[in-house]
Amino acid sequence: MKTVTERRQRARAVLEGRACVHPASVHDPLSARIAEELGFELGMFAGSTASLAILGAPDHILITLTEFAQQCRRITRAGSLPLVVDADHGYGNALNVQRTVEECEVAGIAAMSIEDTELPRPYGAPRPRLISLEEGVGKMRAAVAAKADRSLCIFARTGAMNVTSKEDCLARIKAYNGTGTDGIFLTGVTTRDELDAAAEVAKQPLILGTLSPEIADRDYLASRGVRIALQGHAPSQAAAQAIHATLKALRDGVSPSALTGLPEQGAMARWTREEPYSAAMKDYLG
Template sequence: MLDQGRLVRMPCAYDGLTARIAQSVGFEAVAFSGNAVSASLLGLPDIGVLTLTENLEHAGRIARGLKIPMICDADTGYGGVMNVMRTVREFEAAGIAGIHIEDQVTPKRCGLLPQGIPVLSEDEACQKIRAAVHARTDRNFLIIARTDAKSMHGLEDAAKRARSYAQAGADAVLVMGANTSGELRYVADIAKAPLVVVVQEAGPTVELTNETLESVGCVFALHAGVARYAAVRALKDAFTALHQDSHTRTVRDRMSSFEEYNQILGMDEWLQLERQFNVNE
C-alpha cells in the first residue's frame, strides 16, 4: 500500500469489534488509536498512562482476529532507545503491520490538545527512529515517525524533523498539526518522504480530498476519532433512552440486529468450523 502512490484511508479502531466492523465494510487496512484504547481499557484520557504491555496485548488480540493489516499507535516507544527496540520487536511478533512513534517527552499527551506539546531534541528522536529500524526483522513492518513539534516550535521545525526522521530510516512521517493542503505540501517539499495525516473529523482535515492528499504525497489518512466519537454518541443516546424510558424503542432503529452483530463477528464461520471438526456430526 505504501508503494502504490495512492491514498489509503483507515478508521482507527480500539477493540476487536470496531476493527471487525471496519473490515466488514471493506476497508483494506485499519489503524489503532492509543487515545481510544486508553478510554476503552482504562476509562482515562490520553495522558500517557497506557503501558506497552496493555497496548501490545490488546493490539495483538485484535490483529489475530483480522484478515487485513493493522497499524498501531506506539506512543513514544515507551522510553529510550532500548525500550523502542523492544517495542518494535514485540509489536512485530504480535502480527502488527506497523507502528508510529512520536517524539514527545514522557509523559506524553494527546497531540490534539490545544496546549503546547513538549518534544525531545531532534538528535534524540532520530536515535530512537534508528533504533526502531534496527530492531525490526521484517522489512515490511512499517516504522512511521511522528513529530508533535509544530505546537511549540512551528511548522518549519516540524518539517525539518520529519526530513531527519525519514533520513534516519522511517518509512513515512506524520506531522501533527499540519492540517491544510498548504501545510502538508510544505512538509512534503521539505521531508521528501511519504506522508501520513491524522483526520480529526472536524476543522480543515475533513475537507482534504483523496486527490488533494495524493497530490502532496500522503499515503495514509488515519481517521483517529471516527470510532470513538460515533460510539460515544450512539451509546449515550441508547443508555439515556433506557434510563429515562425503561426501554429503547425510541432508538432501536439506530441499533444493529442480533443477526448483523453476529455476522460482523463471523459467527457462521465459527459454526461451520465446529460442524467440520465435531466428532458427533
C-alpha cells in the first residue's frame, strides 16, 4: 500500500509529465482495485457516479459532503490507486469549500476539482448557470488555502465554454491561473479551436471532463497541455447492466451454474484481497 502522500506525488507526476492519461472511472472499492490491477495511473470518482453509488439517483446534487467523503474513504482505503474526485461546487460557498477540502483530504484523495457552476440549480433556471467570476476566484483561493498537505492537487473547474461563451471561459481561466490551483478542469470543450484558445491562456495543466471525436487524439491533447482526459463513466453503467442481466436470467429460471458473464476463476479472490485476509486469520486467530 502506498502512503497518501506517495499517491498525491504520483498524481502530481502526471500533471508534470508530457503525456495525456485517461483515468479509470471508479465508484467503489472493487472498481478501484480492478482499475489498479489493470495499470491505470489514476482513478476518477465523479459527482454523477457518487450519486449513483450512494443514492441510486441522477446527478442533481442530492448527496451530502459527509456521504461523498465517506465514499472517497472507502475507495482510497481499498488500494493505492491515486484518486481524483469531482467535489462539484464544494457544497456551498467559499467556507463550505474549505470544509470540503478538509474532509476529502482526510479521506485520502490525491486531487480534487471545485467548479464555478451555481449549484444546486436555482428555482426557475432553465439551464445551468455560473457564479460570478469574483466568487469563483474566492472559492478557488479558499480551496487552496484549506490544504494541510501541500501535495494535494486542487483543480479549478469551469463549464463556461458551453454554458456562457468562449470569451468568458478564457477570462475565467486567466483569473483562476492566479489562485494557486494546480490545474484547470474544463468541461464543454468540443472543438480544437476552443481547446487551442484555452491552452494559449492557461498557465497550468489542463484536465478535460468531456471528449468529442474532434479532440480525442491523445497526442494532440498532450501537445495542448492536457494531462488528464476523462472518457465518461461507462464502468458504473456496465456494472448496472450486468446486475440487471444476471438478476433477469435468474428470475427467468436460468440455473446459477448456467449464468454467463461472471468473473473468471480467482478474480473475486484477487479483488477482495482474500489471500492477505486468510494469512491474517492464520497469524492472529490461530
